Structures are given as structure tokens and as C-alpha cells.
Amino acid sequence: MTLGLGLDVLLVVAGAPVLTAAGYLGVATLLSARLPVPSLETPTRRFRFVVPAHNESAGIAETVQSLLNVDYPRELFEVVVVADNCTDDTAEKARAAGATVMERTDLTQRGKGYALDHAFSATPEGVDSVVVIDADTLVSPNLLRAFAARRELGAKAMQADYAVRNPNAAWRTRLVAIAFGAFHVVRSRARERLGLSCGLRGNGMCFATELLREVPHHAYSVVEDVEYGLRLGEAGHRVFYTDEAHVYGEMVTSAAAADTQRRRWEEGRKALVRENAWRLLRAGLAKRDRVQLDLALDLIIPPLSTIAVGAVLGELAGIGAVLVGAPGAAVVAFGGALGSVGVYVLRGWSLSGTGAHGLADLGLAPVYVAWKLALKLKKPPRATSEWVRTKREAS
Numbered sequence: 001m002t003l004g005l006g007l008d009v010l011l012v013v014a015g016a017p018v019l020t021a022a023g024y025l026g027v028a029t030l031l032s033a034r035l036p037v038p039s040l041e042t043p044t045r046r047f048r049f050v051v052p053a054h055n056e057s058a059g060i061a062e063t064v065q066s067l068l069n070v071d072y073p074r075e076l077f078e079v080v081v082v083a084d085n086c087t088d089d090t091a092e093k094a095r096a097a098g099a100t101v102m103e104r105t106d107l108t109q110r111g112k113g114y115a116l117d118h119a120f121s122a123t124p125e126g127v128d129s130v131v132v133i134d135a136d137t138l139v140s141p142n143l144l145r146a147f148a149a150r151r152e153l154g155a156k157a158m159q160a161d162y163a164v165r166n167p168n169a170a171w172r173t174r175l176v177a178i179a180f181g182a183f184h185v186v187r188s189r190a191r192e193r194l195g196l197s198c199g200l201r202g203n204g205m206c207f208a209t210e211l212l213r214e215v216p217h218h219a220y221s222v223v224e225d226v227e228y229g230l231r232l233g234e235a236g237h238r239v240f241y242t243d244e245a246h247v248y249g250e251m252v253t254s255a256a257a258a259d260t261q262r263r264r265w266e267e268g269r270k271a272l273v274r275e276n277a278w279r280l281l282r283a284g285l286a287k288r289d290r291v292q293l294d295l296a297l298d299l300i301i302p303p304l305s306t307i308a309v310g311a312v313l314g315e316l317a318g319i320g321a322v323l324v325g326a327p328g329a330a331v332v333a334f335g336g337a338l339g340s341v342g343v344y345v346l347r348g349w350s351l352s353g354t355g356a357h358g359l360a361d362l363g364l365a366p367v368y369v370a371w372k373l374a375l376k377l378k379k380p381p382r383a384t385s386e387w388v389r390t391k392r393e394a395s
Contacts, residue, residue: 004325011317011330018310019337021301026340029347031190035243040149045128047077047144047206051099052115056135057088059250063137064097072144081135084115090135112202113220113227120212127209134203136250138165146245147206155240156211157232160204161185165248167354173251174358175368182304182348188241196294197238200229204247211237222268230276233295234283266303273299304341305369311337 012019049067053060060081067079081094082102091101104118116132123130129151133139143160150158162184167177188198202225207217215235219228229239277299284293301307311334318330345365349358 002325004321005327007321007324008318008326008329011314011321012333015310015314015330015334015337017302018307018314019333021307022311022337022340024297024301025187025304025307025344026336028187028190029340029344031193032186032347032351033189035189035192035241037146037244038149038153040145040152043073043076043145043148045076045148045151046126047072047147048123048127048130049077049079049133050116050119050130051079051081051094051133051135052084052112052119053081053086053090053094053135054084054112054115055086055088055090057090057093059136060090060094061097063133063135064094064099066138067133068098069141070139070144071141072148077144080119082115082119084112084118085110109220111220111222111224113217113224116224117217117220120207120217123209123212129206129208130212132203132205132207133247134249136165137203138248139204140246143204143245143247146242150240150242151208156208157200157229157237157239158206158242159188159198159200159239160206160242160245160247161188162201162204163246163248164352165250166253167251167352168357169251170253171361171364172368173253174352174354174361175365176251177352177354178345178349178358178362179304180348181351182344185243185351186344186347189243191294192241192243194294195238195290197229197233197291198241199295199298200225200232200239203249204242204245206242221271222264223272226269226272230272230280230295230299233291234280236291238291269299304345307337308341308369311341 051060051063051067056063064079064081070077079099080102081091081099082104083091083094084104085106086103091103094101102119102122104115106114120130129147131144131147139160146160147158162180164173164177164180167174184201191198205225211232215228215231215237217228219225219231221227232239277296280292280296280299283289284291284296302310314334315331315338318326318328318334321330322328345362349362352358354361
């Protein structure tokens with residue numbers, strides 16, 4: 001084997017994780033066409049909105065009003081706000097807006113997971129499903145009809161499209177909107193089309209009460225949504241993607257707030273990967289369970305920024321190998337990986353609604369990637385499941 005050919009083989013083998021991850025994104029992009037929308041003739045199922053809130057006085061009333069205005073018979077749903085360890089007037093403002101309020105104070109068991117568990121355990125008889133909405137969120141009017149239609153098809157866990165409420169607040173929020181278009185829509189549509197679990201996003205989740213009795217929501221980490229989605233997959237339930245219904249959450253605009261929020265989330269996800277990925281992979285292979293296999297792959301596949309950097313470095317190394325006589329297999333392989341990443345990002349942009357401004361902001365993507373990579377070098381925040389409300393001040 002010549003030196004050049006050996007370098008090509010070595011680069012492709014070493015880059016196999018990046019090439020595989022990029023291929024996964026490319027396939028997801030090909031399968032990301034709009035999903036069919038099931039119809040609902042006469043609504044009969046009763047829903048309960050659950051809004052976990054910790055010191056959300058500023059925006060809770062607007063969220064409650066958005067929920068009360070959904071296009072669904074008023075006698076078939078209610079809005080419950082869980083004012084969890086609040087030190088402001090969140091509870092009073094939620095009541096004034098028309099919500100039922102649960103006030104919870106527990107100085108040892110603090111955090112969204114505990115608030116949800118408290119609310120779920122208090123769900124009365126007759127409620128078919130509960131819908132989790134964050135306290136800074138607006139929803140599309142068709143939300144409950146979309147969930148009800150899928151309940152008629154047998155779905156027990158559902159996830160609406162989770163989009164950005166304030167995409168034009170700053171370049172950072174437009175890039176987040178594009179990232180959500182890729183991660184939340186492209187990948188979720190592909191997984192739904194393949195009959196897999198789209199996963200949970202923490203906002204816009206819907207669970208049948210019978211499912212919550214079967215698989216109790218004992219998920220208390222900072223990424224309690226992902227954690228519970230894994231438990232559902234292990235119990236044999238997939239999460240159905242509800243493509244036509246939307247929840248719009250407010251994203252932070254300042255670098256400092258984004259830094260804190262992202263570091264907490266990534267550290268929580270790393271812990272889930274360590275504790276669950278290989279177990280799910282082994283179980284999926286042993287049982288030939290494609291839902292568990294896909295959940296394992298979703299954990300193992302690195303963030304988009306890592307895939308992109310790996311593909312760029314692989315392409316540069318491949319070009320270097322060509323200069324010393326390599327036939328160019330690495331250049332082709334990593335070039336294909338870069339192409340897959342590129343179409344995936346552009347598909348996310350096309351679904352984000354950010355238009356020309358968003359396309360222009362993609363030019364700042366290297367800055368965004370550098371910021372995310374720099375987070376990995378910082379000391380991780382103290383592990384906690386407690387409420388840490390992210391400041392949403394403009395910058």
C-alpha cells in the first residue's frame with residue numbers, strides 16, 4: 001500500500017464517526033417533507049394544560065390567554081399553572097388571567113421535573129391527556145385538535161413543533177430558529193416518517209393520562225424531557241410528531257444568558273449520554289428494537305457544530321493527503337459530509353421563517369460554532385435540577 005493510499009484509508013477510518021453522523025443528517029433531510037395531517041371530526045377528549053412556572057410573573061398572563069384561546073370546546077380543557085417555589089406574584093397573575101393555580105413549595109425537591117410530577121399525580125379522573133407548556137410560550141390555535149386527532153389514532157405521547165417566538169430579536173435568535181428548524185422539524189419529520197420516536201422537547205408535549213400511570217414521570221434532571229422520552233422508548237412507546245401544531249418559546253438574546261443556559265443543558269445531556277446511550281444501544285440490538293436503537297443514536301451523534309468542524313478538518317486533511325499522492329477518497333468522503341451538513345442547515349433555514357435576514361446570519365455561523373466549542377473548555381456549572389430562570393434581557 002502506498003503512503004498516499006494509506007493516508008486516505010486512515011483518514012476515512014478515523015473520520016467514520018463524523019461521516020456516519022453527517023450521513024444521518026443527510027438522510028433526515030431527504031425525509032423532511034411535510035407530514036400528512038390527520039382529521040378530527042368531533043372533539044370529545046378532555047385535556048388539561050400544565051404550565052410549570054418559577055418566577056414568571058412578567059409573561060404568565062399572556063401564556064394563559066394564549067392557551068384559553070385555542071380552537072377547542074372550552075368545556076373540554078382547563079389551564080393549570082404550577083407556581084413552583086415562586087417568590088413573586090406569578091400565582092396571582094395566573095389566577096387573574098383565568099388559570100387554576102397549584103402553589104408548590106418544597107425547598108429540597110426543586111425544579112421543573114418535580115413540578116411536573118406534582119401536577120401529573122394530581123390529574124383528576126376524566127382528563128384524557130395533559131399538555132405541558134412553558135410559561136413564556138404562545139401556542140397555535142389548532143394545538144389541542146392536532147393532539148386529539150392523534151389520540152384517535154392511538155398515540156399516547158406527542159410532541160408539537162417547538163419554534164422560536166422572537167426570531168428577529170437578534171442574530172443569535174435567528175440562528176436558534178434555524179437550528180430549531182433543523183433539529184426540531186427536519187429530524188422529527190424524518191423519524192415520524194420512519195415510525196420512530198421524535199423525542200421530547202420540554203415544551204409542547206402531550207401525554208395520555210393512562211401512559212403517565214404506566215410510566216410515571218420520575219425525571220428530575222435539567223434535561224427531564226429527554227430523560228422521560230428515553231424511559232418511554234424503553235417501555236415500548238414512541239413519541240408521535242405533531243407537525244402542524246406549534247408552540248413558540250422565547251429565546252434569550254444576550255451572550256451571557258445564552259452561555260449559562262447552553263452550558264446547563266449540555267452538561268445535563270452529557271450525563272444522560274453517559275448513563276443511557278450504550279445501554280439503549282445494546283438493548284436495541286438485542287431486541288431488534290429500532291425505536292431504542294434510534295434513541296441511542298440520537299444521544300451518541302455529536303452536536304452539529306462538532307460534526308461541521310470534524311468534516312472541515314477531514315476535508316483539509318484529505319486535501320493534504322492528495323498532495324502526497326493519495327487518490328482522494330478522503331476528499332470525496334468528507335466533501336460529501338460537508339454537503340450533507342450544508343443541505344441540512346439550509347433545510348432548517350427554509351423551515352425557520354427567518355427569510356433573507358436568517359440566510360445572511362448564517363454567515364455568522366462560524367462565530368456561533370466557536371462560541372459553542374469554547375463552552376466545552378469552561379468549567380461546567382454545578383450539577384443541579386433546581387429552577388434556574390434564564391434572564392431574557394436584550395443585548
